[in-house]
Amino acid sequence: MKTTKNKTLSMALATALIGSVSSQYAFAESFTEALTKGTASADFRLRYENVEQDNAAQDASALTLRTRLGYTSGSFKGFSAMVEMEDNRIVLGQGDYTVGPVGYNSGIYSVIADPEFTELEQAFIQYKGDGFSAKLGRQVITMDNHRFVGHVGWRQDRQTFDGLSTQFSPLKDLTVKYAYITQRNRIFAEAADVDAKDHLFNASYKTSIGILTGYGYLLEVDNNTDNALDTYGIRFTGSTQAGDTKLLYSAEFASQSSESVSSNFDADYLMLEAGAVFKGVTAKVGYEELGSDNGAYGFSTPLATLHKFNGWADQFLGTPAQGLVDTSVTLAGKLAGGGWTVVYHDFEADEASESVDDLGSEIDISYARKYGKHYSAGIKYAAYSGESGRVDADKLWLWVGAKF
Known part of the structure; x- marks a missing residue:
């Protein structure tokens, strides 16, 4: 009887051991499969840029090749990982331009903000499940139309952030986002990166006539001083059909406070836009006001994709102390398999002074198209x-790209 019990116990232990080993093996196999059976990506952009300005700086030209290589793992219990490297090189010796923050040709040529570099572009762990997602590590973070938080994808060194980002959808049409940023990885390799303690809040609700968004962006540079740039705003954007015409509309308002040891400022932001799409052609009229605090401070958006706004010539990457009013007209459509865009901007100061009032005007033109699944080209x-003392500037870009 004792022998039978021992045999039974031995069999039970053996079965449990085999089950445990099998379970651990399956776990290890699934985990290994998630790591090794991911997706590789490659993104190349060869671009020529020319800048001519009516000042003492020599005309600038650059031919650069930006290479981006990445790998995204498969998913394991909702978790995945991503790593991406980015590199930019001057091609054929065409590097007659200035990049001030990195000390390249300082003070000689006009600026083209594409330094040579090799860096870790993204590296994060991600979780997705039940209407919730989170990323921890170096990553791209964007909010809405990039006006306040963007990736500056136009430059060869894309902007990323170190930190934690989350997204939650408690209701079908409600999306809530939160991000905490510990470092802003700017567009000048590591030369202009900024340690930070930024909190980004964004909640949007989809209605039958558009998307209503409320946000709060609480920015702080982590430099052992008292400083804060807090912006709270509301945004609505949508469209509706009127016969054969699609009507477009957007409105946004934000209030900002800038506080430091030596100064305190307040300024407002207003954006209104109306347009229509008819027979494939889009026409829009826009009004954007980056307000001023008595001519001493202009509304600031330091995390934005600034090239997208206030003209492609990049003359207002920093808002003038007198503020900026940008009235624009945009036409866009399709031609020969690609897309064309023409934009006119008229710039004025929000709070004019004797020396600063009319801030000039700008014409922007672009055409870009894709070739097959992987290739693209464009001109801009x-x-x-x-x-008001600002010099004329002309910029030209030609590029080809490939993505795999």
């Missing part, structure tokens, strides 16, 4: 006519 031109 910006002509800024300066006033």
Whole structure:
């Protein structure tokens, strides 16, 4: 009887051991499969840029090749990982331009903000499940139309952030986002990166006539000083059909406070846009006001994709102390398999002074198209006519790209 019990116990232990080993093996196999059976990506952009300005700086030209290589793992119990490297090189010796923050040709040529570099572009762990997702590590973070938080994808060194980002959808049409940023990885390799303690809040609700969004962006540079740039706003954007015409509309308002040891400022932001799409052609009229605090401070958006706004000539990457009012007209459509865009900007100061009032005007033109699944090419031109002491500037870009 004792022998039978021992045999039974031995069999039970053996079965449990085999089950445990099998379970651990299956776990290890699934985990290994998630790591090894992921997706590799490659993104190349060869671009020529030319800048001419009516100042003492010599005309600038750059031919650069940006290479981005990445790998995204498969998913294991909702978790995945991603790593991406980015590199930019001057091609054929065409590097007659200035990049001030990295000390390249300082003070000689006009600026083209594409330094040579090799860096870790993204590296994060991600979780997705039940309407919730989170990323921890170096990553791209964008909010809405990039006006306040963007990736500056136009430059060869894309902007990323170190930190934690989350997204939650408690209701079908409600999306809530939160991000905490510990470092802003700017567009000048590591030369202009900024340690930070930024909190980003964004909640949007989809209605039958558009998307209503509320946000709060609480920015702080982590430099052992008292400083804060807090922006709270509301945004609505949508469209509706009127016969054969699609009507477009957007409105946004934000209030900002900037506080430091030596100064305190307040300024407001207002954006209104209306347009229509008819027979494939889009026409829009826009009004954007980055307000001023008595001519001493202009509304600031330091995390934005600034090239997208206030003209492609990049003459207002920093808002003037007198503020900025940008009235624009945009036409866009399709041609020969690609897309064309023409934009006119008229710039004025929000709070004019005797020396600063009319801030000039600009014409922007672009055409881009894709070739097959992987290739693209484009041309883009910006002509800024300066006033109130600002110089004229002309910029031209030609590029080809490939993504795999």
